[in-house]
Amino acid sequence: MCDSSIPPDLIMSTEGAPENEDPTRLTLAYENLYELPRTIVERFSDHIRYLDISHNKITNLDALVHFKHLTSLIADSNPVTENCFLPPLPKLELLWLNHCKIASLYPWVGKLKESCPNLQYLCLMGNPAAPSYLNGGTFYEYLQYRLFVISQFPSLNHLDDRKVTDDQRAEAQRLYKRPFLERLVKPGSGGFSQLVNSSVSWGNMQGKLASILSKERPNRNLLI
Template identity: 35%
Template sequence: MVWSCDLSCVLNRQWPKRKISFSSHTVMSHTAPGQQRRPTQTPTFQWLSFAHQGLSEIPYSAILAQSDSLEVLDLSYNLLDEYPFNDLDRLSTLILDCNIYTSHIKFPFMPSLTMLCINKNKINNLPVFVEEIRRKFPNIKILSMMNNEAAPSYFNGGSLTQYNDYRQYVVSQIPGLEILDDTEVLEKERAQARKTYRIQQGGKGTSADKPEVRGVGRQIVQSRVRAALREPERYVKRDVN
């Protein structure tokens, strides 16, 4: 099933116990005394989901038909291993969880993208993958890549030392990152990353770097982590064959 709607509709369908509202509504703009106030419309987020479809190829035509307004694209729980799109200029959030993407995936240059979820894939070479993310998504703020071999953690048997080293490397190479996996990047951690690894130059940011989108990103990552902890057999141990 394919559907698109505003963000509150999507979040409430996926996590019905956690009601989140981002529907469009009218607000009154600020005006000087004596001037007439005009209503303005707050934006909605256009979301398109192809999750749990068993896809081995990306449905290009259906996605490109929404390219002018699409901001959130969910291709999770499929059999995908490539992402060749380069015409989604408004896309800010990309969800690729539980596919078969490897460290050598090639993305198009997408300065609009601020959030990438690519949990439970086949990523095993951290430097190669992080370099691709750093170059192609210069304004990324939220990256979640849990339960990949390249991201050692309690999900896949990694030690605390391995987990800390992984985080420091990613933060050092993508210094604009605000959330990595399920945890916010703190200044103390960022400072340690600078000492441990050569830090890259961060992007300057664009109009796509919206605080409301980042807030939604935090909720998406945190909700998926909580779901994984409640039902590990569904998320952590699910094989994609």
């Protein structure tokens, strides 16, 4: 957290919400912030449930540890990478990290699961690690990415721009059990722990995933 040069208009905009505004919501979007100012954290962290810090230059989210009651976080269009881990936010249900700089799912998704085990709504569109038509990914790559993320969050109801279906959840659980992931690791390379504890780009795993999944084509209706 920083103390220096907090814009006066930012302080004034957070000084007492009008009666018709929700005092549990705080918007700091488009404020050219590099991190959350200490003054803002100390003043609002005890009661804020909805926080919008989108369209800033924030790379470190450690200050969110003080927002004990946070249920919704909008952090779109910040230079957040897979090296930026969220602090424990057990009450967080909605997380938007669209158009950030997340380039690798491993081990980032596992860390996210540990920090936010109760996520119901997750949006990662526009990140290199989330293949889609937005960044030139194929539908097959998108489906692999989608099923893997769904497998990590049992309570997830909505991923990116689509609802999680029962068929997708069942297929995700079938494919991404530990024996399946172990087949992605070469013998003698450290096994499953090597896979989850190292940063591996989704693109580097594409060949192995395609080879395995081509032999186990799902019969369920996974297309939305």
